[in-house]
Amino acid sequence: MSGPEEAKGLLIMAGKDLIALKNMMNAEAFPEEIFGFHAQQSVEKTLKAWIAALGEEYPVKHDLRLLLIQLEDLKCDVTELWDFVDLNAFAVQFRYAEYGFTEEPLDRQGITAKTQALYDKLQGLIEK
Numbered sequence: 001m002s003g004p005e006e007a008k009g010l011l012i013m014a015g016k017d018l019i020a021l022k023n024m025m026n027a028e029a030f031p032e033e034i035f036g037f038h039a040q041q042s043v044e045k046t047l048k049a050w051i052a053a054l055g056e057e058y059p060v061k062h063d064l065r066l067l068l069i070q071l072e073d074l075k076c077d078v079t080e081l082w083d084f085v086d087l088n089a090f091a092v093q094f095r096y097a098e099y100g101f102t103e104e105p106l107d108r109q110g111i112t113a114k115t116q117a118l119y120d121k122l123q124g125l126i127e128k
Contacts, residue, residue, distance in 0.1 A: 001050045002056055003055060004055050007052040010045045010048050011045070011119070011122055011123060011126060014043075014045035014046040015042075017042035018042045018116060019113055020038045021039055021042060022112060025112075026106050027105065032094075032106050033090065033099045036099065037094070038086065039087050039106075039115060040062070042115050043064055043084045043115055044064060046115075046119050047071065047081075047118075049122055050071060050125070051070060051074070051108075053122070058070065062088070063091075064085050065085045065088065068082060068084075081118065083114070084118075087090040096117075
């Protein structure tokens with residue numbers, strides 16, 4: 001599917017994941033895997049909303065890299081978004097395996113702020 005209605009629906013769902021992120025700042029209450037999953041989901045749905053808003057079909061995969069490549073091919077500036085690809089492992093891998101204690105803790109404030117900025121950008125585009 002594609003088009004404005006699809007984009008709006010995806011953005012609504014991305015917003016719900018974003019609300020979850022904002023309420024998961026306590027790493028003791030919400031493990032990295034849970035926070036990372038909702039961050040990845042919010043970004044994925046927002047990028048898919050962007051593609052749908054452009055009237056294009058998006059892949060039914062949990063790969064932010066593929067979505068960013070598609071947006072680049074559509075002449076969209078995604079330069080500032082490539083760091084989100086680090087969240088890919090939370091879409092599948094860390095849903096079933098523990099995020100290792102040897103890993104750097106996620107920057108919850110930074111990820112949430114950047115995800116909010118992407119969401120706000122898309123909301124502005126869809127409203128036009």
